[in-house]
Amino acid sequence: QVQLQESGPGLVKPSQTLSLTCTVSGDSIRSGEYYWSWIRQPPGKGLEWIGYIYYSGATYYNPSLKSRVTISIDTSKNQFSLKLTSVTAADTAIYYCARFDYTDAFDIWGQGTMVTVSS
Amino acid sequence: EVVLTQSPGTLSLSPGERATLSCRASQSLSSSFLAWYQQKPGQAPRLLIYAASSRATGIPDRFSGSGSGTDFTLTINRLEPEDFAVYYCQQYGSSPLFTFGPGTKVDMK
Numbered sequence: 441q442v443q444l445q446e447s448g449p450g451l452v453k454p455s456q457t458l459s460l461t462c463t464v465s466g467d468s469i470r471s472g473e474y475y476w477s478w479i480r481q482p483p484g485k486g487l488e489w490i491g492y493i494y495y496s497g498a499t500y501y502n503p504s505l506k507s508r509v510t511i512s513i514d515t516s517k518n519q520f521s522l523k524l525t526s527v528t529a530a531d532t533a534i535y536y537c538a539r540f541d542y543t544d545a546f547d548i549w550g551q552g553t554m555v556t557v558s559s
Numbered sequence: 560e561v562v563l564t565q566s567p568g569t570l571s572l573s574p575g576e577r578a579t580l581s582c583r584a585s586q587s588l589s590s591s592f593l594a595w596y597q598q599k600p601g602q603a604p605r606l607l608i609y610a611a612s613s614r615a616t617g618i619p620d621r622f623s624g625s626g627s628g629t630d631f632t633l634t635i636n637r638l639e640p641e642d643f644a645v646y647y648c649q650q651y652g653s654s655p656l657f658t659f660g661p662g663t664k665v666d667m668k
Binding site: 488489542544546 | 596602604605609610615616651656657658659661662
């Protein structure tokens with residue numbers, strides 16, 4: 441059974457960098473079958489795709505966030521990570537990691553982690 | 560960028576009724592790369608439908624998807640109490656950018 445679990449600080453100060461990690465169990469990131477993604481949801485609002493990374497390290501970002509986002513992968517730990525720089529209150533959201541492929545879309549999601557940007 | 564519009568914003572129905580949710584894309588989606596997700600309060604979204612009409616693993620057959628090009632529909636036959644939730648459509652045809660619709664809330668009348 442494939443599971444994804446997000447981890448990281450729940451509170452980040454404005455202008456600082458938000459850092460989250462997603463740990464994958466039950467599947468190997470190195471399998472090459474999937475794109476490993478980050479998606480966020482501000483409180484009471486809809487879903488916004490942030491970006492994804494392939495096992496090779498290739499990345500694709502939402503153009504609206506591209507200048508501030510870095511997604512990296514650690515295949516030895518079966519993890520991938522998100523860094524979002526220069527955060528503001530508008531970055532306050534639940535952050536989800538999810539598995540994607542063109543056959544099954546986003547088929548597995550983590551439970552999500554709430555990140556609040558506040559001083 | 561493909562923009563998805565969902566209608567109605569809210570659908571008030573009773574258990575046992577049929578729900579018909581619409582998702583319209585601003586441009587035609589290649590290979591019908593359109594998915595539907597269900598989200599309940601405090602939970603992550605759950606994949607219901609992929610490739611416009613294929614049910615994901617474990618999804619009851621009262622959920623069905625249809626459509627192509629720019630117009631897509633999610634139908635829920637005989638609403639069960641656990642079906643009252645928010646439903647999002649999502650396109651992945653204009654990759655590398657993926658977009659979600661704003662959602663339709665199905666609530667109990």
